[in-house]
Amino acid sequence: MFNYDQYLRITKFPLIWCPGCGDGIVLKSLVRAIDKLGIEKDSVCMVSGIGCASRLTGYVDFNTLHTTHGRAMTFATGVKMAKPDLHVIVITGDGDATAIGGNHYIHAARRNIDLTVILFNNHIYGMTGGQVSPTTPKGMLASTAPYGSMDHTFNISGLAQAAGASFVARASVHNGVQLENYIAKAIQNKGFSLVEAMSPCPTAYGRRNRLGAGVDMIEELKRDAVPYSKAKKMTPEELEGKVVTGIFINEEHPECRSEYQKIIDRFQKEK
Amino acid sequence: MSEKSNGKARVITGNEACAEGALAAGMRFFAGYPITPSSEIAEVLSAKLPKYGGVFLQMEDELGSIGAIIGASLTGAKTMTATSGPGFSLMQENLGYAVMTEVPCVIVNVMRGGPSTGLPTLPSQGDVMQARWGTHGDHQIIALAPFSVRETFDLTVRAFNLAEKYRTPVILLMDEIIGHVNEKVYLPSEDEINIFDRIRPTGSAEEYLPYEHTKSRVPAMADFGSGYRYHVTGLAHDETGFPTNKSTEINKLMDRLDQKITMHREDIIDVDEYMLEDAEIGILSYGSTARSVRHAVRLAREDGLKVGLMRLKTIWPFADEEIKKLSGKVKLWIVVEMNRGQIAHEVEWAVAGKIPVFKVNRVDGDPINPLQILEKIKELANV
Amino acid sequence: MTLKVKEKKDVEIEISEAWCKGCVICVDYCPHDVLIMERGKAKVANLAACTACMLCELHCPDFAIVVRDKSKE
Numbered sequence: 001m002f003n004y005d006q007y008l009r010i011t012k013f014p015l016i017w018c019p020g021c022g023d024g025i026v027l028k029s030l031v032r033a034i035d036k037l038g039i040e041k042d043s044v045c046m047v048s049g050i051g052c053a054s055r056l057t058g059y060v061d062f063n064t065l066h067t068t069h070g071r072a073m074t075f076a077t078g079v080k081m082a083k084p085d086l087h088v089i090v091i092t093g094d095g096d097a098t099a100i101g102g103n104h105y106i107h108a109a110r111r112n113i114d115l116t117v118i119l120f121n122n123h124i125y126g127m128t129g130g131q132v133s134p135t136t137p138k139g140m141l142a143s144t145a146p147y148g149s150m151d152h153t154f155n156i157s158g159l160a161q162a163a164g165a166s167f168v169a170r171a172s173v174h175n176g177v178q179l180e181n182y183i184a185k186a187i188q189n190k191g192f193s194l195v196e197a198m199s200p201c202p203t204a205y206g207r208r209n210r211l212g213a214g215v216d217m218i219e220e221l222k223r224d225a226v227p228y229s230k231a232k233k234m235t236p237e238e239l240e241g242k243v244v245t246g247i248f249i250n251e252e253h254p255e256c257r258s259e260y261q262k263i264i265d266r267f268q269k270e271k
Numbered sequence: 272m273s274e275k276s277n278g279k280a281r282v283i284t285g286n287e288a289c290a291e292g293a294l295a296a297g298m299r300f301f302a303g304y305p306i307t308p309s310s311e312i313a314e315v316l317s318a319k320l321p322k323y324g325g326v327f328l329q330m331e332d333e334l335g336s337i338g339a340i341i342g343a344s345l346t347g348a349k350t351m352t353a354t355s356g357p358g359f360s361l362m363q364e365n366l367g368y369a370v371m372t373e374v375p376c377v378i379v380n381v382m383r384g385g386p387s388t389g390l391p392t393l394p395s396q397g398d399v400m401q402a403r404w405g406t407h408g409d410h411q412i413i414a415l416a417p418f419s420v421r422e423t424f425d426l427t428v429r430a431f432n433l434a435e436k437y438r439t440p441v442i443l444l445m446d447e448i449i450g451h452v453n454e455k456v457y458l459p460s461e462d463e464i465n466i467f468d469r470i471r472p473t474g475s476a477e478e479y480l481p482y483e484h485t486k487s488r489v490p491a492m493a494d495f496g497s498g499y500r501y502h503v504t505g506l507a508h509d510e511t512g513f514p515t516n517k518s519t520e521i522n523k524l525m526d527r528l529d530q531k532i533t534m535h536r537e538d539i540i541d542v543d544e545y546m547l548e549d550a551e552i553g554i555l556s557y558g559s560t561a562r563s564v565r566h567a568v569r570l571a572r573e574d575g576l577k578v579g580l581m582r583l584k585t586i587w588p589f590a591d592e593e594i595k596k597l598s599g600k601v602k603l604w605i606v607v608e609m610n611r612g613q614i615a616h617e618v619e620w621a622v623a624g625k626i627p628v629f630k631v632n633r634v635d636g637d638p639i640n641p642l643q644i645l646e647k648i649k650e651l652a653n654v
Numbered sequence: 655m656t657l658k659v660k661e662k663k664d665v666e667i668e669i670s671e672a673w674c675k676g677c678v679i680c681v682d683y684c685p686h687d688v689l690i691m692e693r694g695k696a697k698v699a700n701l702a703a704c705t706a707c708m709l710c711e712l713h714c715p716d717f718a719i720v721v722r723d724k725s726k727e
Contacts, residue, residue: 019675024715066504078342
C-alpha cells in the first residue's frame with residue numbers, strides 16, 4: 001500500500017470525477033512522484049485552470065491555486081518568478097491549455113520557465129458536457145460536432161517541444177507506473193516540463209462515440225500505445241490511431257528564472 | 272503643482288512617477304504587455320526592478336500579465352501591471368478573480384480614447400465605468416485618479432496601501448495627459464512615505480481560515496510557501512477557501528466582500544475641495560480634466576462668480592455622501608469629464624433630483640479647454 | 655463502510671464502499687480474479703489468489719482500494 005492520505009484533503013472526497021474517468025489515476029501517479037522525490041508539501045504550489053482535470057487542486061494538501069480558464073500557466077509563471085524555491089506544478093486539460101490557453105502554453109514553453117505541466121488529454125470538454133476540443137480526433141462526435149469533428153488536432157507534446165520545452169513526455173493512465181516515473185522526471189527537470197497524460201472521458205466522449213465504459217477506453221489506450229522507440233521506425237500510416245508514449249525530449253537548457261537571477265546578481269555585486 | 276519635499280527636484284512624466292511610486296511602495300513584481308500610452312511604466316521598471324532584487328516580466332498579453340501578478344502576489348510580493356483601455360478590457364476576467372480571491376495587486380490604466388483601438392495617443396476618461404463594472408458579477412472595487420505627476424506618485428503608493436489593507440485589487444486610473452506630461456516634482460524620501468503591509472496570519476496553520484469573516488471583514492493572508500497550505504479558487508467558497516454551494520456560505524462571502532469596502536469608505540474615499548467654501552456653482556471633476564476646471568474656476572472667480580471644484584481622488588467607491596452633503600449649498604453641479612457623462616450619472620443618483628446636474632464632455636481626444644468650462648459656468652450663472 | 659477481508663496469507667484488501675464508483679477498472683486489472691463487482695461496487699471474492707501486485711491499487715481512480723502486503727511491512 002502507498003499512503004496517499006498524507007498528501008490529500010481527505011475531507012473533500014469522494015472525487016468529483018465520473019466513474020471510469022482516468023483523472024484519479026493521474027492524481028495518484030502525481031502524488032507518488034512527489035513522495036518519491038521527497039519534496040516537502042510546503043514547497044509545492046499546484047496551479048490549475050478550469051475543467052475536470054483542474055479540479056484536482058482542491059484535493060491535494062499543497063499551496064493550491066484554482067485559477068481562470070486557460071490562464072493557469074500565467075499565474076504559475078508569477079508564482080515561480082516571485083518565489084523560485086517553490087516547485088510549481090500546473091494541472092490543466094487539452095481545452096484549457098491548448099484552446100483558450102494556447103498562447104500562454106506556447107510562451108511558457110518558449111521561456112523554458114521551470115514549471116511542471118501535467119496536461120490531462122481526454123479529447124473533449126468534459127465539464128461543460130462534451131463539446132469538441134482541439135484534440136478531438138477528426139470524425140469523432142461531440143455535442144458541438146454532431147456530424148463529426150472536422151478539424152485537425154493539436155499534437156500537444158509536439159507543440160511544447162517545438163515551442164522550447166526542455167522535457168516532454170506522454171504516458172497514459174493504463175500504465176500508472178510509467179506515468180509516475182515521467183512526472184518525477186518532469187519535476188526534476190529545471191525548465192518547462194510537460195507530461196501529457198492520456199485519460200479517458202467515458203461520460204462526455206466515450207458514450208457519444210460508443211467507446212464503452214472507462215475501463216474499455218483504458219483497454220483501448222493500452223492496445224493503441226506504441227513506445228516512442230518503436231514509433232520512430234514506423235510510418236505515419238502505421239501510426240494512424242496510435243498513441244505514442246515515451247520521453248520525447250529531456251535536454252536541460254537555460255531556464256527563465258535562473259537567467260533573470262543572473263541580472264539581479266549583477267546589480268547585487270555592484271552594490 | 273509640485274509639493275515641496277525633502278527629495279531633490281526632478282522633471283519626470285506621470286508614467287515615470289507611477290513607476291517610482293510603485294517602487295517606493297515596495298512593489299517588487301511587475302508583469303505587463305506593451306500598449307500606448309502606458310508603455311513607459313514597463314520600460315522604466317524593466318531597468319529598475321532587478322536593481323531592487325525584484326522581477327520584471329513582459330508577458331504574451333494582458334490576460335497573462337494580470338495572471339502573473341496575482342500569482343506573484345500570493346507568494347507575498349507587492350505586484351503591479353500597467354495598461355490602457357484595450358488591455359484593461361482583456362484583464363477584466365482576472366480582475367474579478369482577484370476581487371473574489373482577495374489578492375492584493377495594483378492595475379494601472381493610462382486611459383486613451385475608445386471604444387476599440389480608438390485613439391491610442393490621445394487622452395480620455397472613458398474607462399471609469401469599465402473600472403467599476405468591467406468584470407462580471409456584483410463586486411466592490413477601488414479606483415484612484417491622480418491629476419498631476421506628483422499626485423501620481425502619491426496615489427500609486429496609496430493604491431498599494433489600500434490593496435494591502437483591504438486585500439483587493441486597486442485600479443489607478445491615469446489618463447494619457449497625466450501619463451505623458453512632464454512636471455517638476457520633489458519626490459518624498461523613504462521616511463516621508465507611509466507603507467501598509469498586508470496582515471499575515473500568526474496562529475497555527477491548522478486553524479488558519481484564509482477567508483475568515485473577521486470584524487474588519489478583511490482576513491489575514493498567508494504567503495504561499497510559508498507553511499499555511501490553503502486553497503484559492505474563483506468559485507464561491509466558504510471561510511476555509513473551498514468551493515461551496517450552500518446559500519448561507521455564499522451570502523456570507525458576498526456580504527463580506529461588499530462590506531470590507533463599504534464599511535471602510537471613509538478611509539478609502541478621498542476628495543479634494545477647491546474654492547468650495549462659498550461656492551454656489553459646484554463643479555465635479557477628476558484626473559487631468561480637473562486641471563482645466565481649476566483654471567476655469569479661477570477665471571470665473573475673477574468675474575465674481577462663486578464657483579468651486581470637488582475633485583475625486585478616489586473614483587470608486589463613489590463619494591456620494593460627500594456630494595450629497597454639498598448639494599443645496601451649491602445650487603447646481605457641473606460634471607466635467609472626458610467621456611459622455613459616466614460620472615455625471617453617479618452624481619445624479621447622489622443628489623437624487625435635489626439640484627440640477629449639468630455636463631461638460633468631450634470624447635474627440637482633445638482635452639477639455641478651461642474656456643469651454645467657463646462658458647458653461649457663465650451660461651448657468653445667468654439662469 | 656469499509657470491508658476488510660483477511661486470509662491466511664499476509665495480504666489485506668480494503669475497499670471503501672463510499673468512494674468506490676463501480677468503474678470496474680480494478681476487476682479488469684486484477685490478473686488473478688481476486689475482485690468482482692457486487693451491486694455496483696468492487697468486492698474481494700478470492701483473497702487467497704491475491705499476489706499483492708498492486709495493479710488494482712495503482713489504477714483505482716477513486717482511492718477506494720488499499721492493498722496491504724504485511725510480509726513487506
